[in-house]
Amino acid sequence: MKNTVYLFAYGLLFGLGLIVAGMSNPAKVLAFLDVAGAWDPSLALVMASALLTLGLARYFMHRNNDAADSEQEPSARVPAGVDGKLITGAAIFGVGWGLSGFCPGPALLGLSAGVLGNYAFVTAMFAGFWLFRLLHQR
Amino acid sequence: MNYLTILSALAGGAMIGLAAALLLFTHKHTAGISGIAAGMLPPWSEGSVWRGWFLAGLLASAPLYRLSGANIALDLDASPGLLAIAGLLVGYGTRLGGGCTSGHGVCGIARLSVRSIVATLTFMLTAGITVFIVRHLL
Structure with a gap:
């Protein structure tokens, strides 16, 4: 039950992040992909910010917890190459x-x-x- | 880009990264939406439960955001027929490639996966080329 609430909350946070970032609007995403047109580079900032946040979280978690290295669910362990x-x-x-x-x-x-x-x-x-x-x- | 655009891009990205970090460190799952959504196809297994709750949170984010009185822009230029073709390509392609913008672009790159870096560069490139052809050549 507690897990359920947390999982719902993580999905909610993820979705609100997409909305706040503007990624929920396909027109804005296309403006990012349209480098030759009226280019909107802001989605690169969304990705950079997400990567920085997750990267820092991973860094501190791994530093404090060796067990975090075995983080992947089995289905996500794909061939390395x-x-x-x-x-x-x-x-x-x-x-x-x-x-x-x-x-x-x-x-x-x-x-x-x-x-x-x-x-x-x-x-x-x-x-x-x-x-x-x-x-x-x- | 004005300051508000930059700020919301950074804030939204941080929320996405935080949600992915929380899912990773509390449940050891990767926040890759294509994999999570594809895992909801029957036959259902134990793994469908966490996916279902995470997706429920994601789906609830838009109505909850609207409750605050704010509007969520959603401008789809393409016709429903073209969107169906695009959806088929996105569905099949993300499964064949093992991830999408979130799974490869955020979670994979954050753990410096070469596969995810290559995949992200590839889909960014073909998406950019597609937009260029549609907007500037056709």
Whole structure:
């Protein structure tokens, strides 16, 4: 029960962070990706700030707690090397991101606004998750 | 960028990084939204429970933010059909590549994973190229 409240709170904090940062708006994300247009570099600051915060937290946690090194859930322990799947998958994701301005977090967060295109995106995204499972697992 | 944009980008990024750090150090999970969302596809397992509560918090962030009276901008330029294609690419691509903006771009880079750095550079590049083609060539 306590865990449940914490997990909900972390998701909430993550979502509020996306909103405060402006990443919840696809138009702003596209303005960041449009280097040749009216470029909005602020999302680079969002990423830098997130990385700095998480990086510092990791540094202090690891300094005080060796056990934190075994942090990954088993499913997240992926092969260490760069391979074709990684590059191909990331490249395909980038095209979808560039077409819409949506990555998974903001797309899910936007659902409550009730925009038709948002529903279309999220439904298709889950179809994509399912397609991957169909083609590459079992 | 004015001061408010810079400040909200830094604050939002810090919130995202803090949420990822809390999830990591209290539950040893990576705050990668594509992986968390894909884990909600049936058949459900024990791992679906923490994912479900984290996602519930993420989904609740927008309505709760609106309760404060503030508006959340959500401007989707693309048609629902194009957004469905984008969603499919994002869903399939993030699974094949093993992560998205949060999993690779924040959590992975924060632990200096070469795979995540390569993936992030790749999806940033293809997203930028896609936006360039759509906005400046078509």
